[in-house]
Amino acid sequence: MLKDLGSLPAVFPMPVLMVATYSEDGTVNVMNVAWGGICGMDKIALNLAPERKTLKNIQARKAFTVALADEAHVKEADFLGTASGNTMPGKFGRTGLHAVKSKNVDAPVIGDFPVTMECRLEEVRECFGEMRVVGTIVNVLADEKVLDEKGKVDASKLNALMFDQFRNTYYTAGKEIAKAWRVGAEYMKK
Secondary structure (H helix, E strand, O other), X not given: OOOOOOOOOOOOOEEOXXXXXXXXXXXXXXXXXXXXXXXXXOEEEEEEOOOOHHHHHHHHHOEEEEEEOEHHHHHHHXXXXXXXXXXXXXXXXXXXXXXXXXXXXXXXXXXXXXXEEEEEEEEEEEEOOEEEEEEEEEEEEEOHHHEOOOOOEOHHHHOEEEEEOOOOEEEXXXXXXXXXXXXXXXXXXX
């Protein structure tokens, strides 16, 4: 029997995306964003509140990076989603994570996370009280530890974090259960 839960963001899993920018003074700013995802072959979209420091940084620098948070850095990822760069200057330094300048965009790359997308800002648009940020992915960096023998990212090695909005909990992903575009092929024959 189905039970009414009311209106809520009932999507699972949500990604745990670490969005990194440079502040006006050149310091590293990182924010944990769950409301984002791929919106084209080379596009990523993020929904950010208008008052976010990360949004201001993206608009000023026209660039950002997006890393996939992993199990090994769940404490750091959670902290960076809890603390605000507006009220806690230098929050990134508290984590012990390491940043280097991207070779492709004016934004930092957090080397501790397994996969990072280097993004150029395409547009910022108001949408239902949030700001929709769309970027073009100009390059993807991956730690060799998460690559398979063909040089592709192996999701089972990522230990990527997923966010559960129902219970405000993190999970990890990685167990392969079936091949996409193959497991349902039998229904094409009916």
